[in-house]
Amino acid sequence: MDTETTDPATALDALDRQLVHALQVDGRAEPGRLAGVLGVSARTVTRRLGRLLGTGAVRVVRMPDARAAALGALLLRVRVLRGRVDAIALALAAQDAVPFVDVMLGGQEVSAVVLADASARDRLLHGRLPATDAVLESTAHAVLHLFVDASAWRCGALTDAQEAALAPPPAAGPALPPVLDALDHRLLDALGADARRSHAALAAALEVPESTVRRRLHRLGAGGLLRTHVSVDPRLLGVTVDANLWLDVEPGRLAATGEALARHPQVHGVLATSGPSNLMAAVFCPDHAALYRFQTEVLGPLGVRRVETAIVARAVKRAGARLRQLPG
Numbered sequence: 121m122d123t124e125t126t127d128p129a130t131a132l133d134a135l136d137r138q139l140v141h142a143l144q145v146d147g148r149a150e151p152g153r154l155a156g157v158l159g160v161s162a163r164t165v166t167r168r169l170g171r172l173l174g175t176g177a178v179r180v181v182r183m184p185d186a187r188a189a190a191l192g193a194l195l196l197r198v199r200v201l202r203g204r205v206d207a208i209a210l211a212l213a214a215q216d217a218v219p220f221v222d223v224m225l226g227g228q229e230v231s232a233v234v235l236a237d238a239s240a241r242d243r244l245l246h247g248r249l250p251a252t253d254a255v256l257e258s259t260a261h262a263v264l265h266l267f268v269d270a271s272a273w274r275c276g277a278l279t280d281a282q283e284a285a286l287a288p289p290p291a292a293g294p295a296l297p298p299v300l301d302a303l304d305h306r307l308l309d310a311l312g313a314d315a316r317r318s319h320a321a322l323a324a325a326l327e328v329p330e331s332t333v334r335r336r337l338h339r340l341g342a343g344g345l346l347r348t349h350v351s352v353d354p355r356l357l358g359v360t361v362d363a364n365l366w367l368d369v370e371p372g373r374l375a376a377t378g379e380a381l382a383r384h385p386q387v388h389g390v391l392a393t394s395g396p397s398n399l400m401a402a403v404f405c406p407d408h409a410a411l412y413r414f415q416t417e418v419l420g421p422l423g424v425r426r427v428e429t430a431i432v433a434r435a436v437k438r439a440g441a442r443l444r445q446l447p448g
Contacts, residue, residue: 147348204254273388366397368426
């Protein structure tokens with residue numbers, strides 16, 4: 121029986137969390153398929169998804185191929201005058217080339233990921249930011265290697281068997297993705313802000329037959345181009361601490377350390393970077409005590425020499441989607 125006693129604006133119950141995990145596995149999974157794996161009715165799944173997606177508590181967006189975009193991406197840290205952080209965070213979030221924006225604890229730093237060509241990047245770093253009197257200092261770290269990105273993180277609400285049952289088939293065919301034409305690009309753009317749009321809705325929006333949409337989506341999925349990301353405030357999942365850990369690792373251990381962290385269930389992003397730190401790991405923890413244990417019990421045995429811990433006070437934008445802010 122489905123007893124909907126949970127307000128999605130404040131918390132997610134067990135079934136809601138299972139649905140979030142299921143969408144993390146396959147963001148376009150149909151309600152009937154989700155219902156079969158979760159052991160509830162399709163009607164219940166449809167009602168729950170309608171509530172979660174309708175209120176904005178959960179959003180499913182298409183995530184670009186991070187591996188293709190990672191080289192040349194920048195991790196940006198901006199120190200801001202106290203009281204001006206929201207204006208800078210919102211200005212960065214308004215940029216299409218900035219898919220991730222966080223306000224850090226303390227209220228004087230904004231962290232962002234920049235995916236742009238050299239000219240657009242230079243205009244932002246050397247033109248727009250320096251011209252803003254609210255910006256005290258900005259530093260940019262080049263991404264040298266991506267170990268794992270946010271689309272791979274799972275909230276831990278499903279069993280291994282349930283996750284395996286929902287996993288879409290692996291991308292088939294050649295290692296290179298298919299060559300895209302204008303219609304493919306329009307289709308992918310249409311899925312950008314809502315990756316769960318139906319075949320019928322996509323066909324109507326693009327003014328093409330529904331059979332064409334189905335065929336194109338199948339080809340894009342087989343080529344690994346339909347990666348999705350579930351945008352949800354982590355506090356709804358019992359996560360109260362989100363931290364960026366800037367790590368100093370011996371060069372000879374950098375690859376092994378990055379790969380080990382990428383497999384850890386609390387990690388939702390690992391990148392090798394330029395600058396004083398050569399590795400950045402984004403970590404979810406239930407509380408500060410768990411963050412301490414992560415540093416001592418996980419990072420310690422990996423031989424990390426130094427850690428700078430930057431705690432996220434508020435996530436503003438994730439995977440190109442603005443997050444609905446919770447009170448507090």
